[in-house]
Structure formats: structure tokens, C-alpha cells
Amino acid sequence: xxxxxxxxxxxxxxxxxxxxxxxxxxxxxxxxxxxxxxxxxxxxxxxxxxxxxxxxxxxxxxxxxxxxxxxxxxxxxxxxxxxxxxxxxxxxxxxxxxxxxxxxxxxxxxxxxxxxxxxxxxxxxxxxxxxxxxxxxxxxxxxxxxxxxxxxxxxxxxxxxxxxxxxxxxxxxxxxxxxxxxxxxxxxxxxxxxxxxxxxxxxxxxxxxxxxxxxxxxxxxxxxxxxxxxxxxxxxxxxxxxxxxxxxxxxxxxxxxxxxxxxxxxxxxxxxxxxxxxxxxxxxxxxxxxxxxxxxxx
Amino acid sequence: xxxxxxxxxxxxxxxxxxxxxxxxxxxxxxxxxxxxxxxxxxxxxxxxxxxxxxxxxxxxxxxxxxxxxxxxxxxxxxxxxxxxxxxxxxxxxxxxxxxxxxxxxxxxxxxxxxxxxxxxxxxxxxxxxxxxxxxxxxxxxxxxxxxxxxxxxxxxxxxxxxxxxxxxxxxxxxxxxxxxxxxxxxxxxxxxxxxxxxxxxxxxxxxxxxxxxxxxxxxxxxxxxxxxxxxxxxxxxxxxxxxxxxxxxxxxxxxxxxxxxxxxxxxxxxxxxxxxxxxxxxxxxxxxxxxxxxxxxxxxxxxxxxxxxxxxxxxxxxxxxxxxxxxxxxxxxxxxxxxxxxxxxxxxxxxxxx
Numbered sequence: 001x002x003x004x005x006x007x008x009x010x011x012x013x014x015x016x017x018x019x020x021x022x023x024x025x026x027x028x029x030x031x032x033x034x035x036x037x038x039x040x041x042x043x044x045x046x047x048x049x050x051x052x053x054x055x056x057x058x059x060x061x062x063x064x065x066x067x068x069x070x071x072x073x074x075x076x077x078x079x080x081x082x083x084x085x086x087x088x089x090x091x092x093x094x095x096x097x098x099x100x101x102x103x104x105x106x107x108x109x110x111x112x113x114x115x116x117x118x119x120x121x122x123x124x125x126x127x128x129x130x131x132x133x134x135x136x137x138x139x140x141x142x143x144x145x146x147x148x149x150x151x152x153x154x155x156x157x158x159x160x161x162x163x164x165x166x167x168x169x170x171x172x173x174x175x176x177x178x179x180x181x182x183x184x185x186x187x188x189x190x191x192x193x194x195x196x197x198x199x200x201x202x203x204x205x206x207x208x209x210x211x212x213x214x215x216x217x218x219x220x221x222x223x224x225x226x227x228x229x230x231x232x233x234x235x236x237x238x239x240x241x242x243x244x245x246x247x248x249x250x251x252x253x254x255x256x257x258x259x260x261x262x263x264x265x266x267x268x269x270x271x272x273x274x275x276x277x278x279x280x281x282x283x284x285x286x287x288x289x290x291x292x293x294x295x296x297x298x
Numbered sequence: 299x300x301x302x303x304x305x306x307x308x309x310x311x312x313x314x315x316x317x318x319x320x321x322x323x324x325x326x327x328x329x330x331x332x333x334x335x336x337x338x339x340x341x342x343x344x345x346x347x348x349x350x351x352x353x354x355x356x357x358x359x360x361x362x363x364x365x366x367x368x369x370x371x372x373x374x375x376x377x378x379x380x381x382x383x384x385x386x387x388x389x390x391x392x393x394x395x396x397x398x399x400x401x402x403x404x405x406x407x408x409x410x411x412x413x414x415x416x417x418x419x420x421x422x423x424x425x426x427x428x429x430x431x432x433x434x435x436x437x438x439x440x441x442x443x444x445x446x447x448x449x450x451x452x453x454x455x456x457x458x459x460x461x462x463x464x465x466x467x468x469x470x471x472x473x474x475x476x477x478x479x480x481x482x483x484x485x486x487x488x489x490x491x492x493x494x495x496x497x498x499x500x501x502x503x504x505x506x507x508x509x510x511x512x513x514x515x516x517x518x519x520x521x522x523x524x525x526x527x528x529x530x531x532x533x534x535x536x537x538x539x540x541x542x543x544x545x546x547x548x549x550x551x552x553x554x555x556x557x558x559x560x561x562x563x564x565x566x567x568x569x570x571x572x573x574x575x576x577x578x579x580x581x582x583x584x585x586x587x588x589x590x591x592x593x594x595x596x597x598x599x600x601x602x603x604x605x606x607x608x609x610x611x612x613x614x615x616x617x618x619x620x621x622x623x624x625x626x627x628x629x630x631x632x633x634x635x636x637x638x639x640x641x642x643x644x645x646x647x648x649x650x651x652x
Contacts, residue, residue: 039543054547106640109647150604151594159603163611164618166540171626175633183637191641192648254636261639 007205008222018075019201022133025068030177032061037170062148069141072134084235091121093242094131094249098124102253106260118216125187128253129179131246136176143169331373331382336360349392362443377404395430398437405435415495423499433461447494452478454487468569473576475569484522507545509561510536535608536562565589581607 011019035044035057051057083090100117102124107113122130143165146153150162189197193214200206212219336358338344344356363369368376378401380387390396406413416422416434424432438457439447448454455478459466466488469475474485491512492498498505514533516522523530536542544559563571565581572579580589586602594601611619 035547036543039547040537045547048547054544106643109643111647111650151597151601154601154604155598157600158618159600159605160616160618162604163539163606163616164622167611167619167622167626171623171630175626175630178630178634179637182634182641186641186644191644253640254633257636257639258632261643 006208008208008211009204010200010206010211011204013204014078016201016204018071021071022068025064025071026176026180028064029061029068029173032057032064033170033173034177036061037174065141065144065148068137069144072137072141076134080239083239086235090238090242092127092130093238094124094127094245098127098249099252102256103260106256110260110264119214120217120221121215123214124249124253125183127246128249129184129187131243132179132250133176135243135247135250136172136179139172140169140176143172331375332360332363335374335381346391348394348397350394352394354391354394354397358442366442366444367446368442368444377401377407398434401436401441402434409435412495415493419493419495419497420499421497431461448487448489450481451483451487452481454489458488465569472567472569472571473573474571484516484525486516506561507548507559509563510542510545513562529608531610532608535606535610539605560593564592 031047032051035047036054038044048054048057051060097120101119104113104117105124108116146157146162146165147169153162187198188194188201211222339356339358340360342357345353346356348354375382389400403413413435421432421434425434437460445453447457455466455469455475466475469488470479477485478487492500500506510533517528518530518533520530522528529535537546541560545561548559566572567580574582577584579585583602587597587599590597590602590605606616606619609615611617611623613620
């Protein structure tokens with residue numbers, strides 16, 4: 001065949017199904033969870049009543065939570081298995097380049113660098129979101145089970161872990177929601193590149209031109225007919241290190257925002273200050289001009 | 299005896315009528331009427347036999363009536379209209395309940411609001427359902443020796459004890475009951491929690507779910523908390539925990555199908571509430587696991603520590619919970635703030651490029 005297709009398969013059927021599942025479960029968990037977190041608010045009571053009472057809302061939350069836990073287990077199993085079998089695929093594991101890319105992108109956006117960094121199959125923002133979801137999901141599942149079975153849990157662990165788990169569950173949930181409505185909605189819907197919505201996670205396909213622009217390294221690999229994903233040398237070590245690298249990226253990226261923007265603002269302030277200092281010596285001379293009558297005398 | 303008394307009364311009345319014809323009547327007419335009635339009803343033995351064979355006393359203690367709140371204000375016919383006539387209007391004398399019911403509606407002539415409230419109360423519900431043991435106005439206030447019900451306040455529990463002796467005995471051993479008997483004005487008597495007239499059925503779920511607000515009237519009052527060295531935040535800490543959250547979200551709408559959730563009285567006891575300094579208290583550490591097991595069968599020794607005992611998490615109390623809370627208080631703004639800054643830069647760059 002000489003014709004090149006205009007779209008490229010990016011997500012497997014399994015990944016697409018998992019996304020739809022996590023999206024629906026997230027919605028159910030948020031709708032049934034937030035009225036419990038913000039219970040004194042009038043809207044919380046309205047929502048709970050609409051769901052048929054707090055008991056039913058809680059059972060919905062628990063059922064969705066158990067499904068979420070199952071989904072997380074299936075997903076992690078599905079990611080770990082091929083890695084162990086040396087058949088793929090650690091394209092979502094952060095590496096040194098991602099940390100450098102993040103800084104380079106911010107420098108480019110601030111105008112101190114001429115061109116943006118080029119990305120492989122997944123860029124640092126996508127990896128951040130993936131690991132935020134996986135690690136945050138693990139926190140939610142662990143604390144959720146502790147809250148669902150407090151009697152069982154306290155036969156093994158200190159009782160104080162139960163209220164601590166409640167604080168963690170409620171705050172981690174809030175943070176996940178806020179990340180989704182800011183970072184995810186921005187990059188999947190509101191950013192000029194994606195507006196009004198990036199459909200690739202539902203169709204599985206993405207326009208060839210977009211891959212060429214946004215994932216240039218992957219595109220080059222595809223043209224050369226190479227494997228889109230590198231196979232790890234030591235599979236076990238790679239699996240153990242992956243969540244640690246993910247956690248590192250999750251902590252690093254928000255901090256980078258403050259550091260880069262802060263440094264940029266500090267430099268501009270310093271520049272403005274030095275400009276002001278250079279102008280100042282001239283001022284006394286202007287004021288000392290003799291013979292100038294006061295404006296009121298005119 | 300009875301005949302001679304009636305004759306005497308008739309003679310007295312006739313004498314008064316004759317005297318009245320000569321000059322204006324002496325004294326206020328109300329007093330005269332009371333005296334008229336007492337001519338017969340002052341007799342300690344005056345009684346009638348009911349249809350059931352029971353004896354119903356008709357004696358009115360003149361001194362007690364004079365001391366009562368009505369003694370100086372009302373004459374007998376204010377509450378017993380038509381009874382100045384001889385013979386008296388007919389009253390159902392089939393049994394004691396019917397006889398008492400005949401006078402039940404007289405109080406609302408003046409005390410309409412209290413009567414209305416009493417119709418919302420559990421005692422009236424019982425009466426309406428045919429339980430003749432349930433009290434109405436005169437059973438608590440008495441018919442003729444009516445005194446201010448809360449003077450002294452300990453009198454309230456004496457009144458309720460007439461029908462609820464076991465409950466009042468438990469109450470008198472509680473931290474509230476003992477203080478009440480010592481004359482403490484701050485502790486609740488029966489009617490402070492149950493109300494006087496619109497008494498709710500204590501099994502009513504909606505009322506049970508309002509227990510935290512009821513206890514919170516005093517236990518959420520900073521002045522009382524300072525006076526007795528109590529925490530003013532017991533209500534807030536309860537509400538933000540699992541039980542309290544459940545109780546407040548059950549609301550009124552789903553109160554009836556509510557599954558059980560612990561409110562104040564489930565852990566602290568109802569009438570036998572004890573101070574936490576009392577070794578018999580159900581909520582001190584030594585006894586708490588037994589209290590938890592009332593609902594959480596099989597709770598282990600470390601299960602009660604899952605409840606922070608009305609303490610706010612702090613480095614001293616529940617350092618782990620405090621630590622997690624502080625972490626997220628910093629971490630959420632850190633993550634969201636850092637990401638929002640980067641989204642801002644993204645848009646800024648895009649606008650410049652166009």
C-alpha cells in the first residue's frame with residue numbers, strides 16, 4: 001500500500017474501556033462522596049435526599065469504590081504482566097528527560113527558550129496525570145478499605161489510623177477532583193490545542209499530524225518501523241522503580257511551577273529595580289534647576 | 299351528715315340573700331362563691347360512687363386552694379361553669395376516666411397555647427388511643443393545689459416520678475439529677491429535654507436524631523463550658539465524625555428508614571448519664587470498648603481509639619490525624635497552585651504566538 005493513513009492507533013481497546021470505566025466511577029464516587037465531606041452545606045442534604053438518603057448514597061459509594069479497586073488491580077496487573085514477560089512497555093514511566101522537558105517547556109512558555117521540547121509517546125504532563133491517578137487511586141483504595149472495615153482493620157493496626165484514613169480519603173478525593181477539573185479538563189478540552197475536546201481516548205485514534213507535532217520522537221520511531229515502546233532490561237527492578245519515579249514526578253511538577261514562575265518574577269523585579277537605580281542619579285539635577293518659579297505663581 | 303351540710307349551705311345562702319337585701323354584699327363575690335362551694339366541698343368525706351363501684355372524692359382543700367396560683371384570682375365557677383346551680387350539671391360518672399375527662403377541657407379557656415402543645419404530645423396521643431393511664435393537665439399540675447411547676451426545680455422530677463419512678467430514680471443518680479437535687483440551676487430537669495406539654499415519643503426517630511442539637515443547647519454553650527471546665531466543642535467534634543455526619547444527613551426526610559446511628563445518649567446513657575470523672579461512666583477508656591460493642595459486636599481493644607473522644611486532632615491528641623490534616627492543608631494548594639501557574643503560562647504563550 002502506498003497511501004499513508006491519516007490517523008494512527010494510539011490507545012488499545014483495553015485502555016479505552018479502562019478510561020470509560022474510571023471516568024464513570026470517578027463521577028459516581030465524587031457525587032456520592034462530596035455530600036459526605038461537605039455535609040453541613042445545604043446542597044449536600046439536597047444531593048443526599050435526591051439519592052434516596054445517606055444509606056443508599058453510601059452503598060453506591062462503596063459499590064463504586066470496590067469496582068474502582070478492582071479496576072486498579074486489573075489495570076496494574078495488565079501493565080505489570082507484559083513488562084515481566086519482556087513484551088513491552090514502560091512508555092509511561094517517568095525518566096530524566098521528563099523532568100528536563102517540564103523545565104524546558106516552562107522556559108519556552110516564558111520566552112527564554114526559542115522552541116518547545118519534543119516528546120516521545122507520552123509527554124511529562126500525561127505521565128504526571130497518569131501517576132497522579134494511579135498513586136492517588138492507591139491511597140483512596142487503601143484508606144477506603146480501612147474505613148469500610150474498621151473492626152477488621154483495628155485488629156491489625158492502631159485505632160487512630162481510622163480517623164487518619166478518613167482525613168486522607170476526604171482530602172485526597174478533593175485533590176483528585178481539583179486536578180481533574182483543572183489539569184485534565186484543561187489539557188483534554190480547554191487548551192487551544194485540544195479544544196473543544198480530544199477524542200482519541202474514546203476512538204483510540206489520533207490524527208497523524210498531531211502525533212508528528214506533539215509526539216515527534218514517537219513519530220520518528222514509527223517511521224523507522226521501530227517498536228513504539230522500549231523493553232526493560234531488568235523487568236522486576238523497572239516495575240518496583242516505576243511508582244517511585246511516578247511519585248517523584250507528581251511532587252516535582254507542581255513545585256516546578258512555583259520555582260520557575262517565582263524565579264521569572266524575581267528576575268523581572270530585579271531588572272526593574274536596576275533600571276530604576278540607573279535613572280535615579282539624574283533626578284536631583286532636574287530638581288536643583290534654579291530660577292524655576294512655582295507653578296502656583298503663574 | 300351530707301343532708302345536714304346541704305341544709306346548712308342553703309341556710310347560709312338564704313341568710314346572705316336576706317343580708318344582701320338590706321345593704322351591699324360584703325367582700326368580693328368570687329370569695330363568696332368559693333365559700334359557698336366549700337360549704338359542701340370543704341368536707342373531707344364528700345364523695346360519690348362511680349358506675350364501676352369506685353369512690354371519687356369531691357373534697358377541695360380550702361387552704362391548699364387559697365395558696366394555689368388560682369386561689370386569689372379565680373372562683374370555682376371559672377373552671378366549673380354552671381356548677382353554681384343546684385342540682386349541678388350532669389357529669390359522666392361511669393368510671394374514673396370518664397369523670398376526669400369531663401373536666402379536661404376547662405384549662406384551655408385561659409391556657410389555650412399549652413393545651414394546643416399538649417395535643418402534639420405523646421400523653422395526648424396515648425389518651426386518644428384509649429390509654430386512660432396517660433396524664434392530662436390536672437394529673438401533673440393537680441386540680442386545685444396548682445403551684446408554679448418549677449419552684450423548686452426539683453419538683454419537676456417529683457411530678458414525673460408519679461408515673462415514671464424507675465426513670466426518675468436513674469436520673470437522680472446521674473450527673474444532672476444529683477446536681478439538680480443540690481440546687482444547681484444549670485442542669486436539665488425532665489422538661490428541659492422532654493419539654494413540658496409537647497412531649498415527643500422518645501422512640502420517635504426524628505426526635506432521636508435531634509438529640510445532638512438538644513444536648514448541644516447546653517454542651518455547646520461556651521459560658522457553661524468555661525464554668526464547669528468542659529469542652530465547648532463536643533457537638534462539633536461529634537458532627538464531623540462518622541456517627542454525627544450520618545445523623546445530620548439523615549435529616550427529617552429519611553428519618554424513618556434510617557438505620558441506627560449513635561447519637562449522644564447511645565454512648566453516654568439517657569437518664570443515667572455520668573460524669574467522665576465517675577468510674578461508672580460508660581465513655582471513659584476503661585469502659586469504652588464495652589460501650590462500642592453495643593453496636594459493633596466483636597470490637598477489639600484498639601477499636602475505641604478510632605474515635606477521638608471529642609478531641610480536635612492536635613500534636614498531643616491524635617498526632618497522626620493532625621499530621622495527615624496538616625499535610626493535605628499544604629499539599630492541596632501546592633499541587634493545584636503549581637498546576638494552575640503552568641496552565642496560565644501555557645495560555646500566555648499561546649496568545650503571544652497568535
